[in-house]
Amino acid sequence: MKLANHVYGQWVEGAGEGIALTDPVTGEVLVSVSSEGVDVARALEFARRTGGPALRASTYEARAAMLGAIAEVLTAKRAEYFDIALRNSGSTEADAAFDIDGAIFTLKSYVRAGKSLGGARHLKEGARVALAKTDVFQGQHFLMPLTGVAVFINAFNFPAWGLWEKAAPALLAGVPVFIKPATPTAWLTQRMVEDVVKAGILPQGALSIVCGSARDLLDHVGECDVVSFTGSADTAARMRTHPQVVANSVRINIEADSVNSAILGPDAQPGSAEFDLAVKEIVREMTIKAGQKCTAIRRILAPSGVSRALADAVAGKLAGCKVGNPRSEGVRVGPLVSRAQQAAAFEGLAKLREECETVFGGDPDFEPVDACASMSAFVQPTLLYCDKGLAARHVHDVEVFGPVATIVQYADTADAIAIARRGRGSLVASVYSGDTAFLGELVPAIADLHGRVMVVDAAVGANHTGHGNVMPTCLHGGPGRAGGGEELGGLRALAMYHRRCVVQGGPALLEALSRDAADAALLGN
Incomplete structure (x- = not known):
């Protein structure tokens, strides 16, 4: 069986025989993966143009409810995920629980945290700044959700938790997610994405996955995207210096080697x-x-x-x-x-x-x-x-x-x-x-x-x-x-998926923009 990729709102099977995923105890071939023939540029653009606007049309509270629904789907399928972890990762019961239950726990944590942001769609930071002798001209700092896509290139050791600990704050922020899981253990990640997509919880384009080689993925990232990588320091160094990442000052978060x-x-x-x-x-x-x-x-x-x-x-x-x-x-x-x-x-x-x-x-x-x-x-x-x-x-x-x-x-x-x-x-x-x-x-x-x-x-x-x-x-x-990166930390993780800007103008304008904003001080929770 070859695992399909979910891109541009549809399931696409990669070309060729693909790369075999095996049981590390017996050596048995389980499934295969292939990204050949997938139009990565189209997939990222679909996420930006379709998934992003649909997510940002909702409030933080509504997106938190989506995360809650995802947690319910994963909980219902828990036994199936444990079986995949056993077969594809050689996980003991305790190992599988560490990964899978950790993923569900993290999602539920962001459900609770997201509710505190209520019906807002962006964040207001600090008080207004007087810019004239009277109040006629002022400045207000805001944190606005990015209009790009969150690209996750994940490690093999946590196919469940590694996905959802990154995806939870990104989706809560209103940023669509594109996952490239590590090939050796991609089965569990792909199955979780498949189950969430089938449940119809997220808007089209909010959750994409490509299994197998990353190929030209980084050639198509832009200035409003985020790239988050977990893996070796050598690979991280190549990613930081990728011409497209450098040219577009792409925000990049790295978790690398650690003794x-x-x-x-x-x-x-x-x-x-x-x-x-x-x-x-x-x-x-x-x-x-x-x-x-x-x-x-x-x-x-x-x-x-x-x-x-x-x-x-x-x-x-x-x-x-x-x-x-x-x-x-x-x-x-x-x-x-x-x-x-x-x-x-x-x-x-x-x-x-x-x-x-x-x-x-x-x-x-x-x-x-x-x-x-x-x-x-x-x-x-x-x-x-x-x-x-x-x-x-x-x-x-x-x-x-x-x-x-x-x-x-x-x-x-x-x-x-x-x-x-x-x-x-x-x-x-x-x-x-x-x-x-x-x-x-x-x-x-x-x-x-x-x-x-x-x-x-x-x-x-x-x-x-x-x-x-x-x-x-x-x-x-x-x-x-x-790696120099930062993830999680409660609502602090949302800062990665927002851009700070200051709006200068009259008090009526700033008041209107602030009505739809939650206090950015909540990110410290």
Whole structure:
């Protein structure tokens, strides 16, 4: 079966045999995708001219209701999506829930947030500015929805959440969405789009999808479009310098590589609540989705006197994790999504081993449960140990996108700060400490290079939302090598899909324009 593309208000099957999507456990070919023959320029223009005006004719509140209807459709089809995630991504039940339920939760969050904007169609920012000696001439800043299209080029690891965490704020803003999902796991994204289109929730042109090669997609983006990309830093660099993107100053949002850190404070000694919480979260981050998360823990910073005990504790927990076919009882860790990703993980792991010792994993004779090692895409969870600190190179530069993490010992707070910053920009760092002096020095010193800093102590305990769990009400993104982008953060995400302008004129005009506007201060919610 070949998955169809949804463009210019119709389903179009790409030409040729297409690219095969496979089961990463068995190697079975499931479906194929092709974008050959799709007129991308026409598809984008249809979205701009048909989908955009229809969306913007509605209010924020009405568009929030559309998101609610989408969430209901996805909830009703949840079991089918779990089956696709199992077959195409090798997802365990927990992995699938992380992606699919996370998508539904995010949509519902934007339903609630969107209602607060009421019957408005644009946003008013701040008070009027006097521009003359009397009130006859004034200025008012507005945020107006973009009249272009939101182009999403997504990663393979979150085919459900990766779509809807981007689409929810774009659609709420009144901007049509064009999705180019990562090819290896495009099936789930395509099925969700198909179900939403069939339900007739959105106007024609508001939701488009092309599966397979992106081909000449960026050749047709314009000055009112937004391009949002999740993937490698190398691909991101090419996108930023694409001639059409540069010529039209296209707004671009990037989420790229990230060597995220978990940091144990000096008080997180074995037996302490902070130590135990760190061990639990490290193991969870290494095993959920087989470590295939942009936010997963890659470096574990620990005081030199505690680092070996931490390594033993984490290794002990990993030894109890069953790795293999997600269809088998008790399996906690599934495969990577493809043999290509497996090969990339092995390549990165070999680099890390040049300056690290292996604490757990790395068994050349490793055999997954109920799966053939030579046909499948498994990587055994692997814990490494590095005593070189800042002198190491690969540990701070190489992100192995799989169940691999490295413990790095540090000497003091200044050393921990320097090592954390050596990642050159990360999506998230989590800190396990109740030491206020340590936290007061560390957190401000690393904050400018991290999109999110999560601090867990005994009082927080198990109530934290998770190192790698992106909450729709909080910022997702990171500076430097993490891409410099920003997503989510509640209604803050709508700023990406609006353009600020100031209208100068008489008070009657400004009053008329303001009647249809919600307060932009609500974007801080």
